[in-house]
Each structure stands twice: as C-alpha cells, then as structure tokens.
Amino acid sequence: MNYDVIIIGGGAAGMMAAGIAAAKSDSVLLLEKNPILGKKLFLTGKGRCNLTNLTTVENLIAHTVVNGKFLRNAYFKFNAEDTVKFFEELGLKTKIERGNRVFPKSDKSSDVIKYLKKYLIKNNIKIINQAAVDVTKKDNLFVVELQKRKLFSHKLILATGGRSYTLTGSTGDGHKFAEKFGHTIRQLKPSLVPIETIPAWNAVIDKLKLKNVKIKIIHHNKVVFKDFGEMEICGSTVSGPVILSASSYLKNVKNHQLIIDLKPGLTEKQLDERLIREFNQASQTKISKILNRIIPLKLKPVMLELAGIDPGEKCGEIAKSKRKQLGYSLKNLKVELSDFRSFDEAIITSGGICVDEIDPRTMESKIVKDLYFAGEIIDVDALTGGFNLQIAWSTAYTAGVSC
Template sequence: MKNIAVIGAGAAGMMAAAAAAESGAKVTIYEKNEKAGKKIYITGKGRCNVTNNVDTDMFFGNVCRNPKFLYSAVYAFDHDSVCDFFEKNGCRLKVERGDRVFPVSDHSSDIIGTLVRYLQRLHVKISYNSEVTGIEYEDDKVVAITVGRKEKIPVDAVIVCTGGISYESTGSTGDGYRFARKAGHSLSQPFPSLVPFEVKEAWVKELQGLSLKNVSIKMVACEDETEDEDARFVNSKNLEVKKLGVVKKAEISSDNAVGVASSEKKKKKNKNSKSVYEGFGEMLFTHFGISGPLILTASTRYEEGTRYKIHLNLKPALTKEQLDKRIIRDFEEGNKKVFRNVLGGLFPSKLIPVMINLSGIAPDKKVSEISKAERMKLVDLTQNLVMTVTGTRGFNEAIVTKGGVNVKEIDSSTMESKFRKGLYFAGEVLDIDAVTGGFNLQVAWSTGHLAGLCAAMEE
C-alpha cells in the first residue's frame, strides 16, 4: 500500500486525497490551519461556486493561462463528475445564471463538510496545525517530508496542493513555490488575479456601494510602455515578495533566485489604445474603486507596468440614436422640470449627481433649454464613462494567483514533476488561472483528482 502525503486541505488537496484513497493508498493530508477548506469557505461570497455547467469543450475558453495543459485532467473529471460526486455524497446542487453551480443550501460549509465526511469514510487522516517545511529526495525520488522543525515522515509520494499567494489569511503563503524551486522547478511570475481595481477618479468614491447590472465595460491599454519584466516582478507592490517569504529581499536581484521561467531579461511593449477585455454583466463601486464580476474577470488581463482605462457603458442595449431618443422623450415628458429632476428613469439615484457634474449641465437648468450639443454629451457620457486604473488591490483581495509552477515541467497526463519521481502538483500552485464563475474550482477538482489517482497507481 502506497503512503501518500497531501500538502494542503483545500479543494485540490481534499479531492486528491479522495482519489488516492479510492485507489487503495494510505493518505494523510497535512494542513497548517486549524480546519479544512478555509478558502473554499469564502468563495462565491460564502456560497461556494462549485463549478460551471458549461460544456467541457467550452470550458477551456474560460481558462486564461495554459488551457491545453488541462485536457487530460478535465476530460477525466469534468463538471459532471464534480456534480455527481457532491450529489451522491449528500450535497444537493443547483445551477444559476451564467451556468454557475452552487449548493442548494447556499452554504460553502456544506461543500467542505461533504468532502471531510467522505475522507473520513475512506480513512484519510487530516493532520491539522501541521506545517510541512520540507520534502526529501533520494536519487530524485520522494522519500520523506518534514513536518514542523524536526519530524520526518517517510512517504512514497507527495501531492503539493498549497494554493498560490492570494488571501494569505487562508494559508496561501507561497509554500508550494518554495517546494517547487527546491525541486528544481521554475516559476512563472505570480500576480494577483480576479482582483478589484483601484481607480484615479475621485467621483468613483461618491458611488461607494452602488451595484450596476446589465452594463458593459471595455478595458483598454492606454499608452506605449516598455519595461523590464524582471524589474516589474521585483518592484510590483502587489507581489509583496518579502512579506510572503517566497524569496528573501537580498535574493531578488538574481534571475535564478526569483525562479522566473525565463532567465533572460525581456522587454514588453503595449500598443496604443488596445482593447484587452470587453464584457457584459455586473459591477460594483467601492471606497477604493471598482469590483464585481465584470471587473474581476477584466483583471485577468491586467499586467503590471501597463496603464489601463475602463470604458463603462451604462446603456449597452441601446444604440447612440436610441439612447438619444430615450432622453428626448424623458425631457419632453418633464419639459417643465429642471435637469436634475428628469434623470430618475435613466440612472440610479446615487449616480445622478455624478452624471450631472460630469455632463457639465447646470442641475437647475430647465430641460427645455438644454441644447442638442449638451444632450449629445450626456449620451456619450452614458455610454462611455471613463475610469483610470491605478492598480489592483493586491494579493490580500485577489481570489486567485496568476502564475506559479511552470506547467512545461509537469506531466499533464499525471500531474507529476518531470524532475522528481513521486512529486505531484495540483490546483492554484500551478501556472493556471481562469475567469470567475466556478472555473478555478473546477481546475482544482480536476487536477487534484488526476494527481491523487496517478500518485496511488504509479510505481
């Protein structure tokens, strides 16, 4: 019977443990937190967006980085397999708008509880408050792990499911990156993804708490910039390398120390006014800028060192001519009113003062006196409200990490390291990330399942 250690009791880790135990292995999960699934607990605003019901062939279009690497894992354990797993183990699921799958209870704790109970039935041990600090090898094969400072435990295989470096409070502190680097692997630069934006415009703060539905945005790279990628990696305020302990500050000047996949310094140039993302849906104004599903998805296209503008269309269902006719009709119906009192049918009340100010039209001006030029400016403003992105909210508020273990160095058919026998990686620790909507959790379930299955079966 193979003895397998899984590092991390998150989505990938628990699914990996389940697959390995189903295949006859003795499995222990080592979790440095006091409980399992801390990050699962906060996903989907505490409801847990388990997966997405999109066709498997279409799934890969929602993966931002290295989708082809996932073919074996996803086709072997797709969204239907995930739903069957939870349904058969007592957790009923439902499909909502956007094909997002949630537990019927709307409680992420039910997903975690289902997994933990299943592992208990398989006699998988979860060792809480147990931090794995090292992995040992002999002849490039895994032979043991170190837990804490001294305790060495012999194992036949290790599955690293430690996550990235987003939401540090959940235990994602870059441990997997250190294990990978010590095993000889390189890393693609880690950056926050599915993360809110900070914006320059002061009026945005006046809209704090306002949620908009059925709007569209376009994110545009707004100027040419050339920047050294290694310098961008080091200088990024979001990376917080020293705090996260991925490498020491003194090591940052070395290309090899940061573990970037390419050892050569590269230059990156962005074209003027290049649209990098367009989408339709919901967004939210906050005290620092903008968030919500549209913005989180847009953030997957964000790159440090590039400046962006967000062009917000408040009425994307209307052409410019249709919107103008709509405004004319509102003005005619309220022809005896002043400007500030005829906008209630067009904008949410919290947005009206901002739109008045940005339009340049006096709030007390009678609508009968508003010129065509002023009206057309309002039309343009409604369909092109521009905000300047100054940065992201960093890893502390990022749902996932973009970047991670270089997948070219991992066998996609097994999730095993090409450098070390018996060393496997699954989940967010890999250089794979997807858009919001349950796709990242599906990556975790699929890669975890494949890693667990292969770790137990391979000699």
C-alpha cells in the same frame, strides 16, 4: 514514519487528491497548516461554494484564461458531471443556478467541507492539522519535516494553493517547495480581484451597483478587454463580475482607461433622440428630476457635472451641446485605472508552476519523479462561475489516481 503518499495542503484539491489516492494506496497522510481543513473553501461563492459549472469540456477550457489546453486531459478524466456525481454520491444534494453554476442545495460551503471530511475518514486517511512543514527528497523518498519529526513518503502531492485570501493562511509555500525541486514559477499576481482607480468623479460614489453595462478597457488607444454585465463602484475601487474578469485577462492596469457604457442597448444617436423626447415632454421640469428615469440616483450629480449642466436648469433650456455631452458621457463614462487590489482581496492567484514542467496526463513533475501537483499551485486560472474549483477537482483527481 513511512507513507505511500503524503499530500501537503488541506483545501479543495488536497482533500480530493487524498481521497482518490487512498483508493490504491494503503497509507495516505494529509497535512494542513491551518487548524481546520478547507478554510479557503469555506469562503468560496460568498460562503455558498460554487462547486463547478455544469458545461462541456470544451467550454471549461474556453473559460480557463491561462493554459486551458493543458487541462484537457484532466477535464476528460474528471469533468463537471463527474464532480456533481461525486458529491451527490457522498450525500451532498446540489442545485443548478443561472449560468450552469452548481451549488449545494443548502447554500452552505460548510456542508461541502463536511462531506469531504467524511470521505477522508471513510478512506482511512490520516490528517494532521497545524502542520507547517519543509520538504526535501533523499534516496527516492520524500522527507517531510514536521515539528522536529521526519515523515517519509514514496509519492508527494503539493496542493497548497496560491497566495489569494492571505487571511486563510495562503502564503505560497508550495511554490517555494516546487522551486527547491527545480521548478519554474511563473510570476504570481492577484486575479479575480477588484481594481484601484485614480480618484476622480468616482471618489464620491459609495457602493453603486451597475447592471447591464458594457465596459471596455483601453491601453495606448487599443481595446485590450471588453465585456457586458454587472459591476460595482466603491469610491476609488471598481469591482463586480466584469471587473473581476478583466483582472484575469490583464497582466497590469497601470495607464489603462476603463470606459463604461451605461446605455449599451442604444446607439449615441438613439440615446440623443431619447433625451430630446424626454426634454420636450418635460420642458418646464428641472433636468435633475428627469435624469431619475434614465440613470442611477448616485450618478446624477456626476453626469450633470460632466455635461456642464446646472441641476436647476429646465429641460427646455438646455443647449444642444450640453445635451450631446450628456449623451456622450452616458455612453463613455471614463475611469483611469491604477493597480490591482492585493492578494488579500483576490479570489485566486494567477501564475504558478510552469505547465511545461508538468505531465498533463498525470500531473506528475517532469523534473522530479513521484512529485505531483494539484489545484491553484499550477499556472492555470479561470473565470468566475465554478470554473476554478473544477480545476481543483480535475487536477486533484488526476494526481490522486496517478499516484
């Protein structure tokens, strides 16, 4: 059977691209290898679905870590305000939370999928699930082989996503298809992902959340990343917003050192003055009790060990050198990093189809006419906060409207 447009991939980008393409094409087919559409979308934002970040195009570009400028045209064609308007017109009520993050009012990603499905049905898009396919091109037509059948289309949009969240069926099939068509695939790596450490003091820490900390990552005595915010320590793994951001910027973390500043609002001198004040006011009190006012309970034995202080030692008896070491450790808590966690735990995939081979005005391949790309399959990725879904919406809109 012949179609005007076939879209492979029924995630966020695929559903959007299909709906937009249907506005000017009579026959549109959406293929998804999972039994349901939007399987990965269902998990985004911890099940709440952070639809976008309601900010300017320039800020969208600034928060796109890889190849942000490539997306300028797509962002201007379909920006964050357009995303909110699009979903509101579908009937989905939205709300804005801290950091301009937009969520469905219901806090349910399933509602986002529900309204996208209604959008597809309204536009008479044929959907085939559990559709594992292969793709070639012959005589100006794309040939999609599906369960011993051959489907033909004049235009093809690949929106198969990356390799993150492999449990949702993400295997990087689209990259293999793109390679067959002559495209270059930039190295794929997990991104927005927790980082493994070389177990040391942190090995005994279980699920410790740290707020308002400053981190920096050192490689060969050079600061390669720094940030301020929240993080989490779970034994030999570090995670949380600042760590996920670090995983976006860094290509690898082997031989890198993470330094955590637990008291970023104080200089080392000011922190030492506070410790002196605390110790003088409670000179006969055991240090372990005083530390409860300064650091999280789970870190207390770690700090005492790093400073060489006995938990039963009274504040008035602690040597100046040990007090100084305690202050230093509070400002410079060190963790040796070893590797990123796997694609199973990654929110997105870094790497993908080389943007030099895609027309940024249309998302059409520069190598194969009438072949388009949308979403995570492209070598673009951004920070958390709704920015990656905006990439999906913007590139999908651009591809769909260009077909």
